Amino acid sequence: MDEKEQDIIITFATLLMHSVADVFDISRIREIIGDNPVKEIFLETEKKGFFGKKMAKTLPPSFIPALFSDAVKKIIDILSKSFGFDFTESHLEQIYLELEKQYSVDFTGRIIMPYIPESFLERRRIGYLSKEELEVRVLKKTQELQRLNNDLENKIKERTTELANLLSEQQKAAKMLIRRDLELTRANEKLQKVDEIKSSFISIVAHQLRTPLSGIKWTLSMLLGGDMGPLNNDQKTFLMKSYESNTRMITLVNDMLVADGIQSGKVHYGFKHIDIIDLMDNVLFEVSPQAAKRNILIEYKNKFENLPQAYADPETMRAVLQNLLENAIKYTIEGGRIEIDVKQEPDHLVISIADNGIGIPKDQAKDVFVKFFRARNAVKQETDGSGLGLYIAKSIVEKNGGTIWFDSEEGKGSSFYFTVPLEEKH
Numbered sequence: 001m002d003e004k005e006q007d008i009i010i011t012f013a014t015l016l017m018h019s020v021a022d023v024f025d026i027s028r029i030r031e032i033i034g035d036n037p038v039k040e041i042f043l044e045t046e047k048k049g050f051f052g053k054k055m056a057k058t059l060p061p062s063f064i065p066a067l068f069s070d071a072v073k074k075i076i077d078i079l080s081k082s083f084g085f086d087f088t089e090s091h092l093e094q095i096y097l098e099l100e101k102q103y104s105v106d107f108t109g110r111i112i113m114p115y116i117p118e119s120f121l122e123r124r125r126i127g128y129l130s131k132e133e134l135e136v137r138v139l140k141k142t143q144e145l146q147r148l149n150n151d152l153e154n155k156i157k158e159r160t161t162e163l164a165n166l167l168s169e170q171q172k173a174a175k176m177l178i179r180r181d182l183e184l185t186r187a188n189e190k191l192q193k194v195d196e197i198k199s200s201f202i203s204i205v206a207h208q209l210r211t212p213l214s215g216i217k218w219t220l221s222m223l224l225g226g227d228m229g230p231l232n233n234d235q236k237t238f239l240m241k242s243y244e245s246n247t248r249m250i251t252l253v254n255d256m257l258v259a260d261g262i263q264s265g266k267v268h269y270g271f272k273h274i275d276i277i278d279l280m281d282n283v284l285f286e287v288s289p290q291a292a293k294r295n296i297l298i299e300y301k302n303k304f305e306n307l308p309q310a311y312a313d314p315e316t317m318r319a320v321l322q323n324l325l326e327n328a329i330k331y332t333i334e335g336g337r338i339e340i341d342v343k344q345e346p347d348h349l350v351i352s353i354a355d356n357g358i359g360i361p362k363d364q365a366k367d368v369f370v371k372f373f374r375a376r377n378a379v380k381q382e383t384d385g386s387g388l389g390l391y392i393a394k395s396i397v398e399k400n401g402g403t404i405w406f407d408s409e410e411g412k413g414s415s416f417y418f419t420v421p422l423e424e425k426h
């Protein structure tokens, strides 16, 4: 090793030392370098600037590469561990430039590069690698790239298979869905046809029944009225029973026609503002003979002054009130009591009709609004009914923008409630 070579190595180490002294104190540096005689030279350098160089030159030249290489390696290592790669790299870059200024570019590269750990100053290093070293590096890189490429290809293959599987599963599911959809559409069309046939059958039968039933009613009332000559009491009683049965048949046929009309959307609703109490009075007038016959008292809970008008279809609303009142009378024992109440809420009225009649068994409560449902205690009482009234009432209340519900206890009585909006619902 000639003097110039020693000189550049020592300068490099000294510059590095200076730059480290900016970030670590002397005791820490001593610790980092450890058991290496170069340490003292560095520390001298710190104190006296470039005078330390003289001391370094007292070392036998053959020791210099090993000792300096060890110390430099330790310092660079701790720098990059403490402050990161970028910080260390930029410090080395500055020192390297400084050396290039003082010595020639080639000379600096050839002598200093071996002291700089791999991966630092990589771009510069390549310029000073021998042909063999370069070839080894290119081979290594190529192998690494090849490996990465293989990994990537494998991953792509895996993902492609996964995607292909998913796609075929999706296609299968889509085909199945289309098939199910077609089946359902066909089933639905069939059901609609059957429903239409059933509906027109009910409508035809009911209409056909209505005419003869009206004829019977007319004939019976003539007979009862004595138009065909006087009747004795027995004859009158039998005829009266026939008359009542005939009336029930007419009601049943009418209910069936209404229920069918509701279901097939044939009922027309003409919404307007109406006075619900007026409507109730009207219905009460009609049903009061039935109540009086069984000595049942019907009362309003309040006077209902300043009650706002409701927004509903009067014809269908009337049917709801009539049904609920007739049920209350029908399912209340002789001498019972019915109370009517109307409460005002911000955007609707709540109408309630409460009786102290037979009530509804708890376990059957859920079916009350189902078509043709009649509770077992009602059937036992031998009261007649079609089980259509509440089904019709619920549909009407909902079409009018309200809801219907009830509270009941078997043997104690029932309260039916429904709401009517005050204004048109959008």
Ligand code: ADP
Pocket: 323, 327, 328, 331, 355, 357, 358, 359, 360, 368, 373, 374, 375, 376, 378, 379, 384, 385, 386, 387, 388, 389, 390, 391, 413, 414
């Ligand atoms: P129905 O023609 O049988 O009265 P509804 O549909 O009007 O048919 O009522 C269905 C069933 O609900 C009735 O059969 C009866 O069991 C029960 N129900 C309705 N209203 C009352 C009431 N106020 N008290 C007790 N049970 C009632």
